[in-house]
Amino acid sequence: MAIPQSEEFSILMNKRPNLQQCVDPQTECIACPIRKMALFRGVPEEELGWTQKFRDAQYLLPARKTLYQEGDIAHSIYTLFDGWVILFKILDNGKRQILRFVLPGDFFGFQVNGTGAGAGYTHGAQALVASTLCVFPRTRLRSMMEKQPQLAIGLAEMGMHDMTLCQHHLIGTGRKNARESIAFLLLELFYRVRMQMQNGFNEATDSIIFPLTQEDIGDAIGLTSVHVNRVLKELEREKLIHCQRKRLTILDEETLMEIGQFDPGMIEPKELV
Template sequence: MPCNDNNKIAKNCLSCVVRKSTIFGSLTDDEMASVEGYIEKKRHFQSGEYVIQENSSVNYSLCINSGYLILGSYLENGSRQIFQVAMPGDSIGFSHSNADYNYFVQAMTEVDVCVISNVTVDKLIGEQKAIATKLIEILSHNTAVNQQYLLNLGRKSAREALAYLIMDISTRIRQRLIKCTTNESELSFFPLNQEDMADILGMTKVHISRITSEFKKEQLIQCSHKTIKVLDEDRLSEIGGFSVLD
């Protein structure tokens, strides 16, 4: 995890290497300095650890400083549905209500997060009106993007959906980490295994394995443990109907 090396826990928000990717990315330095006083603490989680349990009452929100998490829920038949992969710069929560979370948040790698309570979010909204307006606009936009993302996947064939997922995750990781490293092996890091991808796309692990083998045979990707290197971005994007503007 390259960003961890020099930024295990950012000393302050202004120096955070993922700041521009967060919901605070559009704030000026002066505005960010004002927000920094509302950040209450930082926490570290191990890979596999649940950051938030499904149906638990949580009164705080998170900004991801480093690492990768999945958001999902367990269905009545015991199967798992993953609906979001969160990475450095993403936020979770930021609601001023203390309603139970109807989904879980689990670390896929070691994770560092910045924590702000919902009471403090209320205080921020009340005391920093201009900043609050910006944050609400960004959160509304992010919600719309996530909804469209799920719709895009639902309309695709299995092959198209997997191509789209690989391109989306790989592109987002590269965009976030390019400021931290130029090491190609680190930029090819892929936090999901085949079971995770199956639970995102609603397929079986066997189906994911078969399509992945096809992509490798067609020299579209190279795979190893926690690594997927895209060899032909244009072709894989074409198959998945993926655009960096999605």
């Protein structure tokens, strides 16, 4: 299969220096294993030919590299094809708040300040592990949606889901203690990753690759890495979880769900009626 080489490639590379062109044959939208959970979820198959032209190409973002910083001009929007990305914001006091964990199929980069082509991202984005991205030019999104309402509906549905996750994130930070909040986060990510695997590639399991450092966990829920460490050790002593080598094993799902007040229903994909 020929590797599509977008005319905008060199411009894009200048603007997003950490992106690398995808060398492997790129996945066509029509053949995409995660399409049903992603931006094009509602687009009829016969329309995918021309909607794919909207897509720029697939690119690689190496582990721990920044995709964009807050304020960067938002030329592109993204669907994560493979990997793990965090969206975050750095405060004046230097502290970092992780806003969202982006998993395969998730759409991001559409939140901007300002209007028109010069608008800037409201947040930064960074890969936790080597990731593959589907890149779309932001300025074509509206006209695409006008031609293909299923795209706008898909976007609204994904937005609804993201909003619900964000609100749960808020509850964890605002009204749960460290133990409850950490239990909830571990379960949320565990379930999301596992659901991802079911819909895409692998089998269910009680163990997932978990590339967060303890500092990442703390920055997600408003704790120091020192305190995160103490709570994780406690949960390990109680044989509820096991963490080692960027791998997380859930040993006692039921107890953990009680502690974190986690309901798997929140993870399920959302539909507008």
